Amino acid sequence: MTIDYAIGAGVFLLAVAFVVAFIPGMIEPYEGIQRETVTSDRVATQLATGLLGDPTEPYLLDTDCTLAFFSGATQSKCRFSGNSLTERIGVDDAQSVDVRLTADLDGDGSTATLCWDRDGESLVEEGDAACDGSDTPFVSATSDPPTETGSVVVGRRIVSLANTDVTLLVRMW
Incomplete structure (x- = not known):
């Protein structure tokens, strides 16, 4: 009986030692990106549901506010403030972030960053000839x-x- 108890207690202690030694190392890679995951989702939701449009019409972006946001200008009717991207979206200056609008406008199956063609008052893909130096890229x-x-x-x-249906991407690293 004593030998059975000693073997059982030994196996139990080995199992506990294994869990304590290896489980933290298995979940460690995910601890560093948890903050960015939550923040990128929060920023994407804020931009889509209020900062770039009217909160009563979520996911419908106002063209003037979107142009002002991406060009760095200020507009009194828009719900964002600040001079830098991090101030406008409410993240720490040490955080690296990339905000862009993408879509497949020409139907070739590949998505591209969009640009606002001021002459044609329309969305075009960034590589398009209509997107010249005077136009605003949505990045x-x-x-x-x-x-x-x-x-x-x-x-x-x-x-x-x-x-036009477009994809708002908020990338953080």
């Missing part, structure tokens, strides 16, 4: 995304801008 970033393997967290929202 705003604090820094370039990492090129090496790393954690880039993306918050996505499907929104409507100028009667």
Whole structure:
């Protein structure tokens, strides 16, 4: 009976030691990106449901406010304030963030960053000839995304801008 108890207690202690030693290392890679995941979702929701439009019509972006947001201008009717991207979306200056609007406007199956063609008053893909230097590209970033393997967290929202369904991407790293 004593030997059975000793073997059982030994196996139990080995199992507890295994859990204590290996489980924290298995979940550690996810601890660093948890903050970015929550923040990117929060920012995407804020932009889609109020900062770039009217909160009574969520996911419908106001063209003037969206242009002002991405060009760095200020507008009194818009619900964002601040001079930098991080001030406008309410994140820490140390946080790296990229906000952009994308869509497949030409139907070729690939999505591209969008641009506002001031002459035609319409959305065009950034590589399009109509998107020249005087037009506003719908991309705003604090820094370039990492090129090496790393954690880039993306918050996505499907929104409507100028009667076109587009994807609002908020990337953080």
